[in-house]
Amino acid sequence: MTLRDIEEGQTAQIVRVRGSGPFRRRLMEMGFVPGETVFVQRYAPLRDPVEFVIKHYHVSLRREDAAFVDVVLPSAEGDGAAFTGRMGQRRRRRGWHTK
Amino acid sequence: MAHEITVALAGNPNAGKTTIFNRLTGSRQKVGNWGGVTVDKKEGTVNFKGYTIHLIDLPGTYSLTAYSIEEIIARNYILNQKPDVVINVVDASNLDRNLYLTTQLIELDTKLVLAFSMMDIAHDAGLIIDTDHLSELFNARIVPLVGTTGKGLDDLLQAVVDTAHQTEPSRRHIEVRHVKEIEQQLETIQSVLEKDAAFSATHPSRWTALKLLEEDPEIQTLVRESTFTATEALDLAAAAKQLTESLFDDDPSGLIVDRRYGFVAGAVRESVRRETMPRIDITRRIDSILVHRLLGFPILFFSIWLMFQLTFTVGHYPTRLIALGVDWLGNFLRTALPAGVFSNLLADGIVPGVGGVAVFVPNIFILYFIISIFEDSGYMARAAFIMDKVMHKLGLHGKSFIPMIMGFGCNVPAIAATRTLKSKQDRIITILINPLVSCSARLPVYILLAGTFFPRHAGNVIFSIYLLGIALAFVIGRLFKKTIFRSDNPPFVMELPPYRLPTLRGTLIHMWEQGSLFLKKMTTVILLGAVVIWFLSTYPAAPDRGNPPTPTKTTAVETITVRDSSTAPPSPSDGTVSNGDVRPNSMTYLEKIGFSIEPIFVPLGFPWQASVALLSGFVAKEIVVSTFGVLYGVGEEKSIGKAMIRGGWTPAAAYAFMVFVLLYTPCLATIAAIKKETSPTIASFSVGYSLVLAWIVSFIAYRIGILAGLG
Structure with a gap:
C-alpha cells in the first residue's frame, strides 16, 4: 500500500520511501521518513495533488509522487481518530475516494 | 572584528526570517542579487551597543543539499564568507x-544563535518549550521572539554579540551521531581528505565527507577539482554506498536524513510538551473554504479578478494626476526654456519618454502590494495547490503559476521568481512562455489603441488580448514540453504554510522592493531608450523642431494605408496635429529604419509609424506609446489617438498591433533576465520564436478583423 491509496481523513504510517537520488532525499528531507505518521488532510479540487499533515506541518504531494511512499494503516483505528479529530471521520464516511 | 560583526540569517521558508530581518534593519537595507543569479540578496546593518552588525539574509531553505540554487547559495555563503555568527x-x-x-x-x-520566532503561536497551540534544554542539546543560545512586535530583538542582538566573542576552545562541539557504519566511513573519508592540509583547512572535512556520502554533485565536483585526494575519497564513498545498500537496503543519504530527523525528534521529545490540543486550527478552517472542492477555483479566479480591479481602477486616480503633471512639465519646459537642442531633448525626449512610463508607477505598486499580500498570507501556496494539476498538464509545476501571475505585473521579477522551480526544464519553459503573459508595461499600448479604436468595448478588447496571451502560453508551453524539453519531474513537495495576517509594514517593504526594481529599470534602461529614440527620431534634421507637418510625410502614410486597407481618412495638413516630423527630403534615422522594415508589416496593416514604434518598443514596451507621441508630434494620449486615426489606422490594424505588442520579442530588461537565468542561446531563441509567433498571430487577427468589417 502506498500513500497514494490513502483516503481523505485517514492516517497512515510510513514504512519506506522508494525511488532514488535527489527525488528520494527530497521527500525524506521534507519529513517523509520511515516510522512517521501521515494524515491525509485533503485532495485538491481536481483530485491532485494531495495535502498531508506530517511532522505537524502541511505539505502537498502529487499522487504520482506519493506512490513512492510505502505505508501501512495503523491497526487500531483509535490512533488515527485522535490525530485527525472529528472532521476526518466525517470525511471518511462520505467516501470521496477514487482510484 | 571587535566592533564589526557579520551575521547571516538562515531558516526555513515561512519561518519569519524576513520579518525579523526587516525589524532589525528597518530602512537600512539594500536589495540586490547573489552573484550572477537573480535570487534576492538582502543586506542591512544594525547598530547595537557600539557594534556595527552587518546582516545578510540568506535565501529561505529547508535543507542545505545541492537541491536548489537557494540551498547552494546559503551553504556557500556560510562556508566561503564565514560570517561571524549565523542566526x-x-x-x-x-x-x-x-x-x-x-x-x-x-x-x-x-x-x-537560534531565534525562535512565533513563540506566541506555539503557545496558543499548547506547546511548552524548554528552551534551556534545547539550547544545551544544540549548543547554541536560543532567543524567543514574539510575533511581529519586535519583542526579544535586543536579546537576539545581545546573544549575537556574546556568541561572536566566544573563543574556539570554549565552544563545545556537538554533532549528530550517525549509524555506526556511516560513522566509520565518515572517519575514513575524513582522514583521506585531511591528507591534503590546504584543502581541509578551508573545507570542514567531516562536512565534506558527509556530502560525499550523500552524493552531493556540487561537492563531488569541488573535491575532484581541488584536491589530490579526490579519487580515493570518491571511491570510498562509492564503496560505502554498496555497503549500506547490502546491510540496510538504503543508501547513505537516506540513513543520514533519518538520523538527523532522529536527532531532532529526540530533542523535541525531551524538551517540548504539548499541553492541550489546539482549540481551533484557523488555517484548517480557512482552507476548508479556500481550497474547497467546488469553491476553490471560483475563489481563486475571483481573487485574481479583484487584484486586477484594484490595480487598474484604483490605480487610475494617481495615474491621472501624474499624467497631468507630466503634460504640464512638458509644456512648461517648452515655453520656459530657450528653443534649442537641449529644450527639445528635455521636452520632447526625456519628459514624454519617462513621463509616459511614470504614469504607470501607481499600477505597478498596487499590483505588487496585492501580490505581497497573496504571498505573505500563504494564499499563493494554495493557488499553486489548486492549479498544480492544470500546470502539470503543461508539464509544469503548480508553482509555475506564481511566476505566471507575476508576469502580469512585470516579466522581469516573474522570471526571477522562477527560481522557486526546482527542475531546470520547468524553469526554462516557464521563462520562455512568461513573456506571453501580458505585463503591465504593455497595458499603455492597449489602453491607447483600445481606447481610440474600440471606445465602447475597450475593456473587453483588452481582456481578450490578455486571454489570448494566456491561451498561447498554454499551447506553446505544451508544445515545448512535448518537443524540446522532455524529462522527468522532480517531486512536487510544497509546504502549505499556516495562514498569517500580513503586516502592513512587511507588505509595504515587499512592495517597495519589487516596485523600485521596476523604477530602476525605468530610470536607467528606459531613460536611455527614450534619449536614443529621441536622437534617432530627431537627427539628421534641421535644428527647428516643434514644426509643422510636411506633405512628404502625409503622402508616405497615405500611400501605405491606401495600398493596404483603403479606408484611411485623408490626413489633415492644416498643422494642428502633425503626423510626424519628417522634413522634406530628409528623414530621421529612425524613420529610415522604420521605412526599410515596413514591408514586413504591410500584410498586418500597420502604417510605417508602427514599425518604428515596435523597434523602439524593443527597449521597453511602454516606449511604444511615447514613440507614437514623438512620431505624431503630440504628447497627450488622447491626441495620439486622434493622430493615429488621421494617420490611417483601422480598428483591425489596431487590434493586430495589440496582438503584435503582446507577443513580439520581450523587452530588453526581460531578455537580460532570461539570459541571466538560462543562457544566451535560450534568450535568442526566446526573441526568435516570439517574433515569428507575433507575426503569424497578428496576421490571422488582422485578416479576421477585415472579414469582420473592422478593416
Missing part, C-alpha cells in the same frame, strides 16, 4: 521540521 530563525510552532536545517548548520561548524 537560524526557527518557527517555534513547528520545531519538528524547522530544526532539521539546524542539524545541518551544526555540521557547517559555525557559531550559531
Whole structure:
C-alpha cells in the first residue's frame, strides 16, 4: 500500500520511501521518513495533488509522487481518530475516494 | 572584528526570517542579487551597543543539499564568507521540521544563535518549550521572539554579540551521531581528505565527507577539482554506498536524513510538551473554504479578478494626476526654456519618454502590494495547490503559476521568481512562455489603441488580448514540453504554510522592493531608450523642431494605408496635429529604419509609424506609446489617438498591433533576465520564436478583423 491509496481523513504510517537520488532525499528531507505518521488532510479540487499533515506541518504531494511512499494503516483505528479529530471521520464516511 | 560583526540569517521558508530581518534593519537595507543569479540578496546593518552588525539574509531553505540554487547559495555563503555568527530563525510552532536545517548548520561548524520566532503561536497551540534544554542539546543560545512586535530583538542582538566573542576552545562541539557504519566511513573519508592540509583547512572535512556520502554533485565536483585526494575519497564513498545498500537496503543519504530527523525528534521529545490540543486550527478552517472542492477555483479566479480591479481602477486616480503633471512639465519646459537642442531633448525626449512610463508607477505598486499580500498570507501556496494539476498538464509545476501571475505585473521579477522551480526544464519553459503573459508595461499600448479604436468595448478588447496571451502560453508551453524539453519531474513537495495576517509594514517593504526594481529599470534602461529614440527620431534634421507637418510625410502614410486597407481618412495638413516630423527630403534615422522594415508589416496593416514604434518598443514596451507621441508630434494620449486615426489606422490594424505588442520579442530588461537565468542561446531563441509567433498571430487577427468589417 502506498500513500497514494490513502483516503481523505485517514492516517497512515510510513514504512519506506522508494525511488532514488535527489527525488528520494527530497521527500525524506521534507519529513517523509520511515516510522512517521501521515494524515491525509485533503485532495485538491481536481483530485491532485494531495495535502498531508506530517511532522505537524502541511505539505502537498502529487499522487504520482506519493506512490513512492510505502505505508501501512495503523491497526487500531483509535490512533488515527485522535490525530485527525472529528472532521476526518466525517470525511471518511462520505467516501470521496477514487482510484 | 571587535566592533564589526557579520551575521547571516538562515531558516526555513515561512519561518519569519524576513520579518525579523526587516525589524532589525528597518530602512537600512539594500536589495540586490547573489552573484550572477537573480535570487534576492538582502543586506542591512544594525547598530547595537557600539557594534556595527552587518546582516545578510540568506535565501529561505529547508535543507542545505545541492537541491536548489537557494540551498547552494546559503551553504556557500556560510562556508566561503564565514560570517561571524549565523542566526537560524526557527518557527517555534513547528520545531519538528524547522530544526532539521539546524542539524545541518551544526555540521557547517559555525557559531550559531537560534531565534525562535512565533513563540506566541506555539503557545496558543499548547506547546511548552524548554528552551534551556534545547539550547544545551544544540549548543547554541536560543532567543524567543514574539510575533511581529519586535519583542526579544535586543536579546537576539545581545546573544549575537556574546556568541561572536566566544573563543574556539570554549565552544563545545556537538554533532549528530550517525549509524555506526556511516560513522566509520565518515572517519575514513575524513582522514583521506585531511591528507591534503590546504584543502581541509578551508573545507570542514567531516562536512565534506558527509556530502560525499550523500552524493552531493556540487561537492563531488569541488573535491575532484581541488584536491589530490579526490579519487580515493570518491571511491570510498562509492564503496560505502554498496555497503549500506547490502546491510540496510538504503543508501547513505537516506540513513543520514533519518538520523538527523532522529536527532531532532529526540530533542523535541525531551524538551517540548504539548499541553492541550489546539482549540481551533484557523488555517484548517480557512482552507476548508479556500481550497474547497467546488469553491476553490471560483475563489481563486475571483481573487485574481479583484487584484486586477484594484490595480487598474484604483490605480487610475494617481495615474491621472501624474499624467497631468507630466503634460504640464512638458509644456512648461517648452515655453520656459530657450528653443534649442537641449529644450527639445528635455521636452520632447526625456519628459514624454519617462513621463509616459511614470504614469504607470501607481499600477505597478498596487499590483505588487496585492501580490505581497497573496504571498505573505500563504494564499499563493494554495493557488499553486489548486492549479498544480492544470500546470502539470503543461508539464509544469503548480508553482509555475506564481511566476505566471507575476508576469502580469512585470516579466522581469516573474522570471526571477522562477527560481522557486526546482527542475531546470520547468524553469526554462516557464521563462520562455512568461513573456506571453501580458505585463503591465504593455497595458499603455492597449489602453491607447483600445481606447481610440474600440471606445465602447475597450475593456473587453483588452481582456481578450490578455486571454489570448494566456491561451498561447498554454499551447506553446505544451508544445515545448512535448518537443524540446522532455524529462522527468522532480517531486512536487510544497509546504502549505499556516495562514498569517500580513503586516502592513512587511507588505509595504515587499512592495517597495519589487516596485523600485521596476523604477530602476525605468530610470536607467528606459531613460536611455527614450534619449536614443529621441536622437534617432530627431537627427539628421534641421535644428527647428516643434514644426509643422510636411506633405512628404502625409503622402508616405497615405500611400501605405491606401495600398493596404483603403479606408484611411485623408490626413489633415492644416498643422494642428502633425503626423510626424519628417522634413522634406530628409528623414530621421529612425524613420529610415522604420521605412526599410515596413514591408514586413504591410500584410498586418500597420502604417510605417508602427514599425518604428515596435523597434523602439524593443527597449521597453511602454516606449511604444511615447514613440507614437514623438512620431505624431503630440504628447497627450488622447491626441495620439486622434493622430493615429488621421494617420490611417483601422480598428483591425489596431487590434493586430495589440496582438503584435503582446507577443513580439520581450523587452530588453526581460531578455537580460532570461539570459541571466538560462543562457544566451535560450534568450535568442526566446526573441526568435516570439517574433515569428507575433507575426503569424497578428496576421490571422488582422485578416479576421477585415472579414469582420473592422478593416
